[in-house]
């Protein structure tokens with residue numbers, strides 16, 4: 512669900528310290544929104560090191576991105592280091608409410624154990640506050656203008672901060688999708704701006720954008736990319 516956030520990071524030309532998970536695909540074209548990925552859990556510590564070494568110039572244009580599961584597994588110690596040493600670093604936790612890359616295993620934030628039984632759930636906002644991060648913001652990556660604005664605001668702050676990009680994985684059974692979009696062929700001018708989001712449902716045919724309704728989850732991110740208002744919602748469930 513984090514394509515919109517990666518598009519914003521790419522647009523803002525932010526240096527992104529990446530991590531291991533489904534979101535590592537944000538490094539690939541067309542998003543190209545990840546500059547380094549060292550090993551699992553290393554994104555936050557790497558950002559801390561880069562910012563310590565490079566100073567204020569780096570702090571204002573660098574973030575770490577890490578999934579909710581990886582953050583719980585081996586990322587939070589890096590955030591403790593950032594809070595303890597008070598570096599002006601911005602960490603983005605990509606919370607898709609599951610462990611995506613390895614096949615939808617539960618994790619300590621989901622409220623279920625690996626058997627699917629009820630378990631204690633870690634509240635990411637409370638955990639970040641307890642670690643010592645005062646500025647903790649939550650965004651919905653499907654809302655790109657808000658996401659971009661919050662990234663800019665947190666990068667500008669003179670303190671450690673965390674942005675939680677929260678939207679459950681579209682493949683989770685309980686997630687309800689809005690009806691699919693279709694592209695009005697009369698409105699589309701073929702500018703290809705919508706392709707920059709990297710959605711597998713969108714392709715170009717005869718110079719116009721087309722949506723494969725069997726793949727579309729109705730997230731509206733492409734609609735926010737189009738200056739010609741060419742995307743419209745279908746009436747029936749996709």
Ligand code: SF4
Nearest residue numbers: 699700702703705737
């Ligand atoms: S952004 Fe809009 S006008 Fe441009 S190709 Fe996509 S649908 Fe067509």
Ligand code: SF4
Nearest residue numbers: 710727728730731733
């Ligand atoms: S085509 Fe569907 S899934 Fe893809 S960005 Fe647009 S609304 Fe989202």
